[in-house]
Amino acid sequence: MRYIDLEGTFNFRDIGGYKTNENRTVSFGKIYRSDALNFLTPEDVKQVEALGIKTIIDYRNEKERVGNEDVEIPGTTVYYLDPKADVAALASSEMNDKGSGGHQFDTLTADFAKTLMTQQNVQFVHNKDSVEAYKAMFDIILDETNIASVQHCRGGKDRTxxxxxxxxxxxxxxxxxxxxxxxxxxxxxxxxxxxxLQELFDKTGDHDKVLAVRYLKEAHESFIMAALNEIDTHFETPLNYLQKVIGLDDEKITKLKDLYLD
Incomplete structure (x- = not known):
């Protein structure tokens, strides 16, 4: 894993370097993940250009993007893929974001926030819009002319x-x-x-509210495990899920490995 230090975004990183079950290594410099790119500085843009990124996959919905459009990176093609993940969109928003619907935080409790995030991750597995979005994502990265790519949502946590x-x-x-x-x-x-979170507590003095928003903003192992356990329960293995639901046959998986493994 290689972190890319940029001024205008906080979670931009290369997924290269991980070992696989075939004793190969995920290639560096081909797939990146990030939070939104709407605050990139001119120097950030130069740095991203230098990475050779040709393709941006933006999982944010249209409402999220209005007023928060990504800074244009010359030479890139942008694909908008919407998994229709409303809870994830809320989770990654700030109360003062344009179009974020920050008022939705008002009645949120910690227990309900935790439940929502768990349910959202389960929905990624089965929801028709989610499945179609991730099918499209694989089609994009299987096209070698789209290398290198970066995929992001608002916070770079749930959809990404x-x-x-x-x-x-x-x-x-x-x-x-x-x-x-x-x-x-x-x-x-x-x-x-x-x-x-400190600003929220200073404003409200409400510990439960802060915990609720913490559940939304932070990665919790139980959230991603809810999705992975759902896959195991219904499809036995992630590979079965990828083949039966996402449509990655043996030929596509072999090509993916040829493109992205050393």
């Missing part, structure tokens, strides 16, 4: 986290490593999240 998990499973990375990659969001967004 699930997409990256599917890629890593397809490449043969083990579940423990995939969960660890998901959890890295907390390390890279710690300062940003803590500042936001």
């Amino acid at each position: 986290g699930y997409g990256i998990a599917l890629i890593l499973f397809a490449l043969g990375v083990d579940k423990k490593t995939i969960v660890e990659d998901y959890m890295l969001t907390n390390f890279y967004k710690k300062d940003k999240n803590e500042k936001s």
Whole structure:
């Protein structure tokens, strides 16, 4: 894993370097994951250009993007894939974001927030819009002319986290490593999240409200495991899920490995 230090985003990283079950290694410099790119500085843009990124996959819905459009990166093609993940969209928003619907935080409790996030991750597995979005994502990255790519949502945690998990499973990375990659969001967004949560407490004095928003903002192992356990329950293995639901046949998986493994 290689973290890309940018001023205008907090969770931009290369998924290269992970070992697979065939004793191969995920290639560096081909697939990146990030939070939204709407605050990139001119220097950030130069740095992203230098990475050779040709393709951006943006999982945010149209409402999220209005007023929060990504900064244009010359030479890239942008694909908008919407898994219709309303809870994930709420989870990654800030109360003062344009179009974020921050008022939805008002009546949220910690227990309900935790339940919502668990349910959202389960829905990634079965929801028709989600399945279609991640099918399209694989079609994009299987086209070698789209290398290198970066995929992102608002916070780079849930929608992006699930997409990256599917890629890593397809490449043969083990579940423990995939969960660890998901959890890295907390390390890279710690300062940003803590500042936001402190501001919320200063404003409300409500510990339960802060915990509720913490559940929304932070990666929790139980959330991604809800999705992975759902896959195991209904399809026995991630590979079966990728083949039967996402449509990755043996030929596509072989091509994916040829493109993205050393």
